[in-house]
Each structure stands twice: as structure tokens, then as C-alpha cells.
Amino acid sequence: MSSRIACHECDLLQIIPALPEKASARCVRCGAVLYRRKPNSINRTLAWTFTGLIFFVLANCLPFLAMKSGGFVQETKLVTGIIQLFKQGLPGVSALVMLTCVIFPLLDMAGTLYVLLPLKLNRAPRGAPRVFRLIQHIRLWGMVEIFMLGILVALVKLAKMAEIIPGLALYSFIALMFAIAAAANNLDSHLIWEKLGRKI
Amino acid sequence: MNPTSLTARKANLVSCHVCHLLSRAATTHCPRCGSSLHQRKVNSIARTWALLIAACICYIPANVLPMTISSTLGSKQTDTIMSGVIYFIHSGSWEIALVIFIASIFVPLIKMFILAFLLISIHFRIRWKPRDRTRLYRLTEAVGRWSMVDVYVVTILVGLVHLGALANVDAGPAAFYFAAVVVITMFAAESFDPRLIWDVMEQ
Numbered sequence A: 001m002s003s004r005i006a007c008h009e010c011d012l013l014q015i016i017p018a019l020p021e022k023a024s025a026r027c028v029r030c031g032a033v034l035y036r037r038k039p040n041s042i043n044r045t046l047a048w049t050f051t052g053l054i055f056f057v058l059a060n061c062l063p064f065l066a067m068k069s070g071g072f073v074q075e076t077k078l079v080t081g082i083i084q085l086f087k088q089g090l091p092g093v094s095a096l097v098m099l100t101c102v103i104f105p106l107l108d109m110a111g112t113l114y115v116l117l118p119l120k121l122n123r124a125p126r127g128a129p130r131v132f133r134l135i136q137h138i139r140l141w142g143m144v145e146i147f148m149l150g151i152l153v154a155l156v157k158l159a160k161m162a163e164i165i166p167g168l169a170l171y172s173f174i175a176l177m178f179a180i181a182a183a184a185n186n187l188d189s190h191l192i193w194e195k196l197g198r199k200i
Numbered sequence B: 001m002n003p004t005s006l007t008a009r010k011a012n013l014v015s016c017h018v019c020h021l022l023s024r025a026a027t028t029h030c031p032r033c034g035s036s037l038h039q040r041k042v043n044s045i046a047r048t049w050a051l052l053i054a055a056c057i058c059y060i061p062a063n064v065l066p067m068t069i070s071s072t073l074g075s076k077q078t079d080t081i082m083s084g085v086i087y088f089i090h091s092g093s094w095e096i097a098l099v100i101f102i103a104s105i106f107v108p109l110i111k112m113f114i115l116a117f118l119l120i121s122i123h124f125r126i127r128w129k130p131r132d133r134t135r136l137y138r139l140t141e142a143v144g145r146w147s148m149v150d151v152y153v154v155t156i157l158v159g160l161v162h163l164g165a166l167a168n169v170d171a172g173p174a175a176f177y178f179a180a181v182v183v184i185t186m187f188a189a190e191s192f193d194p195r196l197i198w199d200v201m202e203q
């Protein structure tokens, strides 16, 4: 599978040779990664995306964190903070957190399934190029792993003030983070585009 | 690899920025993925400057205004980003202090400096180390999103510490400006076209 490609960072034309599995091709001029071959890409991406969806549901439904302070117990869900921000007159920030940590990751996973499942069965779903293009843009704005770091920092901050009880949603969220990372790591978009290109 | 020492533009081709398919230069939309085609990102320099200036303006209230307003049993305390860092140093968790300092103060600042430097270097057609300048761009692109961590910390605190008179945390106005800095600098990095660095080398 050798093809001509222009480097997206310096525009140099070059030919990508047939690569062995897991190898990557870099631009000879600027060093940008042009293409990385991923073995068994579609199956692995699908498996991780399904896993991710399950943990996504769990992370959003189960209790997330609870705070115990002087006889009071304050229990929260994942979206509690987002709703609070909205109530306190910061709808923009609230929407941003909602998009980057809930909606975009969900759309990313749903879109991936929509495109990849039919491709596995050698069919191209309606509007697949548009969907795949959209999720490529959206992926940049999914920030589940950064939210995880935020949780860690918040827990350290509160540790001296009150007792924090982690809920099952927290563990689901950690699993979701790994599933999303693994799905992205196994997705070979070059291959998907090539398959989609042949179907048109 | 087979270098042809020819750019797509010189070969009269245009590369799709979404799916990387090469098309003839006059094509307006990519035949494979449907996105609109341009030799270079449209208005890259002007757009990046505008976003960069907007981010610089938001950076000031983001650091001066309070990020959180916490009240415990009647006593009120406002925290800026920097006072949050200092709090963590005093309470002995210097790793967390370092994380917040790097993500919230250092990264946005260095990102704005690097983008300004790249824009200026293109304006004056500087031919100095294009490979390293491309690498700098790649760095700003990869690292910028991590600044969002402080916005998330506020979100979690606000949701969790909500016990009325006993203990309460409210988000301050800086949360808005800080989120704006992160989003705007991410858009700025996206609108910058690193190929402009190399176009100077071609001439």
C-alpha cells in the first residue's frame, strides 16, 4: 500500500512505502508523523469503543463522589458540578465542561461505531465521510483525561477539609479514560479514509 | 522514504487537511471527505494574531480575579490561580502546586509567546531552523489542552462543596476568563498554518 502524500506540516510531497505493522512514516523534511500503521485496527477500535460506551453510561449514572463533613454527607453525580456552574451564572463555562467531558466523548464514540461497524461488514453507511470528518474535529476537544487530572487535584485540595468517598462512577470514569485512549491509539484513520474512498 | 523535494503547491496539488487526499489545485471540495480545500489555511496569519491578542487580554482578568470563593462557617475566602498554587505549596503538596502552576500559568503564557514568535518569524521571512520552529508549533498544539485542568478543578469543587452555611464553594469570574484563554489559544493554534514556515524556505 504505497501512496503519495503531502506533509500536513510542511507540504512536502513524498511516497509512503508499504510499512510493516506498528511502524510509522515520518516526513523527511520536518519530522512530522505522516502515517502510523496499526494492526487489526478496526476490530480493536470497535472493541475499545464498545467498552468505552459501557463505562460512559456507568460514569454518568452512578454516584461520583461524596463528601462527609460534620455529620453531613453531600453526594454528587458527574454532572452536579456542571449544573452548579450554570446556576451560579457561568453558563459558558458550564457548557464548555459539558461539551468537553460528556457530549464530545459520547459523539466521538457513537460516530466511530456508526462508521466502523458497517465497514467491518464491508458496507459504507450513509454520510460516513461526513460523520468521520466531524468526529476527527471533535476528538481534539474531548478532554476526559484532563478532567481526571482535575479530579486528582480537587481530591488533594479537599482531603484536609473533609472525608471524600469515591463512588463507582469515579472508577468507571477512569476506565472510560483508558478505553477512549486505547480506541484512539488503535484507530487507523488513513485506512478508514482509504476504505471510504473506495466505496464512493 | 522517497523525497521528491517538491511541495504539493509547486506540483499544482492541494492536500486535504482532514483526510490528506491529494487533489488538483483548482478543486474546491475534497472528493473523498467533502471538506473545503485550500492550499494554506485561510487568513491564517491575521486570524491567529486576532485570537492571540484576544487571549492576551483575557489572560489578565483570568489571573487577577478570583477563581473560587469559598465560605466556611461565616468566613469568606477568595482564591486566584496563583493563591491556589501558594496554598498547595504551604500545605506540603508541592507536586500538585507544580501541576497547577505549569498547566494554568506557564503553559498559556509560553503558548502565546511561541505563537507570537512564529508569526513574527514568518512576517520577517526568517529562515532560521524551520524544523525546530515546526517542532515548537507541534508542542503548543499538543500541550495547550492541559491548561483546562483548573476549570475542571473548579467544576468539581463547586459541585462537591455545597453544604450551605457549613461549607460552600462558588466559582469566581476568573473561571470564565481562564476558560476563554484556553479555548481561544486552542483556536489560535488551530488557525496557524505551519506550512507558512516552510514557504519562506522555498523562495
Ligand SMILES: [Zn+2]
Residues within 6 Å of the ligand: A007, A008, A009, A010, A011, A012, A027, A028, A029, A030, A031, A032
Ligand atoms: Zn513535513
